[in-house]
Amino acid sequence: MTAAGGRGERNPWLIAIVVSVATFMEVLDTTIANVALPYIAGGMAVSADEATWVVTTYLVSNAVALTASSHLAKALGRKRFFLICLALFTGSSILCGLAWDIRSLLFFRILQGLGGGGMVPVSQSILADAFPPHKRGQGFALFGVAVVVAPVVGPTLGGWLSDNFSWHWCFLINGPIGLLSAALVSIVVEETPALDGATRFDIVGFVLVSTFLGSLEVVLDRGQIEDWFSSSFILAFAAVGALAFTLMIPWEARHESPVVDIRMIATRQFGSCFFVMMAIGAILISTTQMLPQLLQLNFGYTAMLAGLVLSPGGLVTMGMMFVVGRLSGRVQPKYLIMIGAGVVALSMYNLTSLYGDLDFWFFARSRIYIGMGLPLIFIPITAASYNGIPPHKTDQASALINVARNIGGSIGVSLAQNVLAHRQQFHMSRLAEATIPSNIAYQDALRRLTDYFVSLGSSASVARRQATQWIGRQIETQSAMLAYIDVFYTLMLLAALVIPLAMILRRIPLGAPAPAAH
Incomplete structure (x- = not known):
């Protein structure tokens, strides 16, 4: 099937809605469990440190699944693979809610991460093929709502469910949504046939890439808890990850059918998109975590109220996604990204004027500014990442862009927490x-x-x-207040670094259908 295959037969907007709902559910689970950790620790009689593995195991298995998603989508067909991942994610979510001890919960979280990690990149590939190139920005607006708004909604929803019901509902809520999504996907999304050569799986590359990404996630997620490289645990994972990375680069660069085509990152267009997406992931996830943490620890907010601070920004983001989706077919992506990076940098600068008597709306306004800027980056960079990519490599592009977002998010949180700890001292x-x-x-x-x-x-x-x-x-x-100011200065500089990266992007055809790259 070509990149255009099926566009005249199925409504692309209906496809976008259906796959975005499933994506929203998966991305939501990266943050919804964070606020429930104290409840999980108390309910299962484990330490707070043991409970944090609920997050770590999900991130590691999610990263592993991302690496294999491109090959499996080709071998099984995108629709079939998407439904398998959705079924695994939904079933394991229900099992997480029914877990009887911490070991069973961690095992089911691993399964949940495997299902979720395969689902998100394939949903992007489905969207990329459902829309013609000059309208992909509009299609990715819905996908952007799922990816950008879900981490904002997660802490608020998780806190509300844990406070009013129990932590189990943070997972059980996925059950009915997942079943409905599966039914809609089976009806609306068209299957793609398996591609020639899809059965030649790069098993060595898969092991190396999975080991590297899994080790990196453990180091980033557990580093602050374990006191970084003073811990033999962190040193061991860092050494294994470094070795896997050293072996991975030459292997994947020379392999005919690599599990992750790192040669794409070396290109001007896709490489710029990859690193911009890393920066966006870092800013989005770190601010989503750091701002509620600041409000709870230094301003006495409840978890629910701290989560509500994020809500106005989430609403603005939803509106901006569709505005930017329309603009993306009329304005060069590089200009939208530069404007968005400037807005995000200014919003971070606004947060550096912290003092003890600030009210709710100061922080809500800051999130509104961030919510205005992020869509100006996310949609254009997602659409630009597919520019010039042959149809048979869209699955690879989707996997790599999602790897960039996930790694960026982990690096951002780790960097922010590290800056906070050291600067507070x-x-x-x-x-x-x-x-x-x-x-x-x-x-x-x-x-x-x-x-x-x-x-x-x-x-x-x-x-x-x-x-x-x-x-x-x-x-x-x-x-502590001064340390948070230093964190926001750091994130401001990170947002500013996006501007020169955006300047590297090539101009793309606007306003009229463009032929798919071959």
Whole structure:
């Protein structure tokens, strides 16, 4: 089947809606479980550290499935493979909700990640073939809603389900949605036949790529918890991942049918798209995690209220997706991406003006600005990544773009948490330098605070201790605030780096049907 195959027979918008619903469900599960971890730990009588493996196992198996999705979609046909992945994801989601201990839950999360990892790139390939090249931006608008809005909805929905029902519903909710999606996909999506040569599976490449991506996910997800390279556990996974990467590059570069065609990343167009998508994944996932964390730990927000801060931005993103989808057929992708990166960078800069008395709407407005900028990057870069790609390589392109988004998200969260931890220590030590006997301003503040606690009824010695503790808490709070500011400066620079990458992109035909590349 050609890239155009089936366009006149099936409504592409109906196809876009159907596959985007399934994609939304899968991407939602990357964040919905995060806020449920304390409930899972309590319900299964395990430590908080053990409960975090619920997230890690999903990310690792998801990355492994991404690498094999291109070959399996060709060997089985996209529709058949998509339905198998959807069935595996839905069934394992139900089993996660019915898990009887932590081991069974982790096993079912591995299965869930395998199903989800194969589903998302194939949905992109289905969309790429359903729409003609000059209208792909509009089709990817729906897909963009799923990928960009789902991580925002996840924490809010997960917190609400855990608070009002139980953590089990974070997984059980996928059951009816998955069954409905499977029925719609079987009716609406047209099958593609297996392609010639699809049975020649690069097993060595699959093992090397899976080992590298799996090890990388473990290092990034567990690094902060295990204290990075001071841990033999992290060192072991880093060494295995580095070895796999070293062997993977020459093997995949020379193989006739590589499981991951890394030669595509070396091209000007696709390589730029790959690294821009990594940056977008980093910014999207890290801000989605860091902002609620800041609000809960430093501003006293509940999990539900912190999640609601993200909601206005999610609504703006949904609206912008369709606006940008229309613009993408009229404006060169590189210009939309540059504008979007500028908006995101400015939104990150806005968040650097943190102080203790900021209200709900300051943070909500910041998310609105981010929600305006991300669609200007995501839709054009997704559409541009298929420009010049032969039809038989669209599955490879989909897999690589999703690998970029997933790795970028993991790197972004890991980078943000690492910057936060180290800069908080730095600021705390600098602020603590002022609390010395020779500092007249400190001694004056300590005396006035002591007098205040004495006026409340404390003895002089107790009041002195209370005053010292109060100052210590203020140092801790202010150092955390300054560290978050450093995190947002880091993400601002990351967004700014997208601009020169976008300038590398080639101009593409606009406004009229373009022939598929061959």
